[in-house]
Amino acid sequence: MQTVDNQYFHQYLPGVEVRLDSASLETYGRDWTHLRAPAPSAVLFPRNTSQVQEIILRARQDGFALVPSGGRTGLSGGAVAADGEWVISLEKMRSLGTVNPTEACIQVEAGVITATLQQAASAAGLFYGVDFASAGSSQVGGNIATNAGGIRVLRYGLTREQVLGMTAVTGAGEVLELNHALIKNATGYDLRHLLIGSEGTLAIITAATLKLWPRPPLRDVMLLAVPDDQAIMALFASARQAMNLSAFEFFSQACVEHVCAHAGLPAPLESPTAFYALLEFDQLDETGLTEWFEQAMEAGWISDGLISQSDEQAKQMWAYRERISESIAARKPYKNDIAVRVSAVPALLAELDELVQQQYPDFEVLWYGHIGDGNLHLNVLKPDEMDLNAFKAQCEQVNELVFAVVQKHSGSISAEHGVGLLKQPWLAYSRSEAEIALMRALKQQFDPDGILNPGKLL
Ligand code: S2G
Numbered sequence: 001m002q003t004v005d006n007q008y009f010h011q012y013l014p015g016v017e018v019r020l021d022s023a024s025l026e027t028y029g030r031d032w033t034h035l036r037a038p039a040p041s042a043v044l045f046p047r048n049t050s051q052v053q054e055i056i057l058r059a060r061q062d063g064f065a066l067v068p069s070g071g072r073t074g075l076s077g078g079a080v081a082a083d084g085e086w087v088i089s090l091e092k093m094r095s096l097g098t099v100n101p102t103e104a105c106i107q108v109e110a111g112v113i114t115a116t117l118q119q120a121a122s123a124a125g126l127f128y129g130v131d132f133a134s135a136g137s138s139q140v141g142g143n144i145a146t147n148a149g150g151i152r153v154l155r156y157g158l159t160r161e162q163v164l165g166m167t168a169v170t171g172a173g174e175v176l177e178l179n180h181a182l183i184k185n186a187t188g189y190d191l192r193h194l195l196i197g198s199e200g201t202l203a204i205i206t207a208a209t210l211k212l213w214p215r216p217p218l219r220d221v222m223l224l225a226v227p228d229d230q231a232i233m234a235l236f237a238s239a240r241q242a243m244n245l246s247a248f249e250f251f252s253q254a255c256v257e258h259v260c261a262h263a264g265l266p267a268p269l270e271s272p273t274a275f276y277a278l279l280e281f282d283q284l285d286e287t288g289l290t291e292w293f294e295q296a297m298e299a300g301w302i303s304d305g306l307i308s309q310s311d312e313q314a315k316q317m318w319a320y321r322e323r324i325s326e327s328i329a330a331r332k333p334y335k336n337d338i339a340v341r342v343s344a345v346p347a348l349l350a351e352l353d354e355l356v357q358q359q360y361p362d363f364e365v366l367w368y369g370h371i372g373d374g375n376l377h378l379n380v381l382k383p384d385e386m387d388l389n390a391f392k393a394q395c396e397q398v399n400e401l402v403f404a405v406v407q408k409h410s411g412s413i414s415a416e417h418g419v420g421l422l423k424q425p426w427l428a429y430s431r432s433e434a435e436i437a438l439m440r441a442l443k444q445q446f447d448p449d450g451i452l453n454p455g456k457l458l
């Protein structure tokens with residue numbers, strides 16, 4: 001393999017910005033995981049789709065692997081470059097089209113920060129339906145490549161449901177303009193949906209046209225004390241009937257204690273409780289809400305609760321959920337991001353609770369997530385004195401047991417964070433042999449030389 005230096009890039013990829021300095025290699029070679037030491041050989045910053053195409057064709061010709069890079073907020077190692085790859089950062093491709101009010105959509109380049117897209121929608125009196133804690137640093141291209149979910153999937157769906165059209169360059173160097181933002185297009189396989197969630201292994205997404213929604217009506221947020229995890233789903237079923245939910249999140253008391261300690265917040269309710277449910281819903285009339293609340297109390301699904309009186313208070317209540325990740329990051333948590341059908345959540349929780357008690361007697365375990373989507377985040381915190389590798393090895397042994405329970409419920413071993421490097425060894429717990437063989441065949445078609453994000457996902 002050729003060595004790469006400024007002269008090489010000047011000669012073969014003139015006009016493409018390249019960085020070879022160690023600080024850039026370190027920064028752009030990692031994501032939010034600490035799985036591998038970053039070691040790319042170069043970081044390239046294309047400014048348009050044709051430069052992305054030139055880079056792919058050159059990498060094919062000279063045998064270099066490529067790792068697409070967005071906000072690098074991923075949690076499964078999908079953007080890690082540890083074996084001399086070229087990182088292709090889309091951060092310089094951040095033009096934002098004007099909002100199309102007739103079609104309620106907007107065209108953006110891949111490097112646009114998610115929060116910038118949300119602001120552009122809001123400025124036009126519309127709403128971008130996907131939101132999550134890392135929206136301030138994640139990029140739209142990466143959101144599409146990992147089919148990011150977040151806190152309002154219940155009402156707006158995942159990133160997949162927002163993508164009306166897409167520009168992408170395959171590993172063979174072909175530029176694809178997919179679906180052209182058509183609402184109806186019955187002309188064969190919808191390749192857009194193959195690329196959404198493909199984690200940069202089939203093509204590099206360079207632009208997309210995204211659906212925007214009407215600005216949501218006034219909303220309220222409720223924070224409820226839930227005595228045990230079995231009550232949560234009964235509460236969800238009842239809430240779903242009584243109000244127009246846009247979010248139904250849950251988290252344990254341990255999560256609240258970490259958030260309060262980390263962010264200096266007061267306890268959210270009078271007394272601690274095993275679990276909390278955070279509901280966001282279209283404002284209800286006072287009577288309707290009081291009746292529902294009393295019914296939930298009488299049924300024993302809740303023991304206390306708070307309803308937001310202002311947007312500011314709603315934001316404060318969301319903080320107890322949204323700041324969990326950051327408040328435990330220093331403890332290098334081992335993360336499981338699993339999903340089952342909503343009706344299987346009570347059984348999954350009961351089985352995994354028991355398993356976790358047995359297998360992790362000495363570790364602090366945190367439960368939280370988008371329980372309304374059937375998506376649970378099980379985070380095991382590394383004991384301060386324990387070696388990171390020993391801790392990860394012990395957690396990985398338990399993975400087999402956790403994923404066997406998920407498999408029994410035909411669930412997903414990665415609900416929203418993607419497979420990347422982290423979950424790749426356990427893919428077969430959620431995908432059949434036939435499916436994996438077909439995914440490999442598709443990879444062969446889209447990326448014949450296997451240069452796109454090798455070692456990730458498959
Ligand atoms: C969440 C964010 C990442 C994590 O909070 O819903 O998806 O820490 C997570 O698991």
Ligand code: ZN
Pocket residue numbers: 150369370377416
């Ligand atoms: Zn999540």
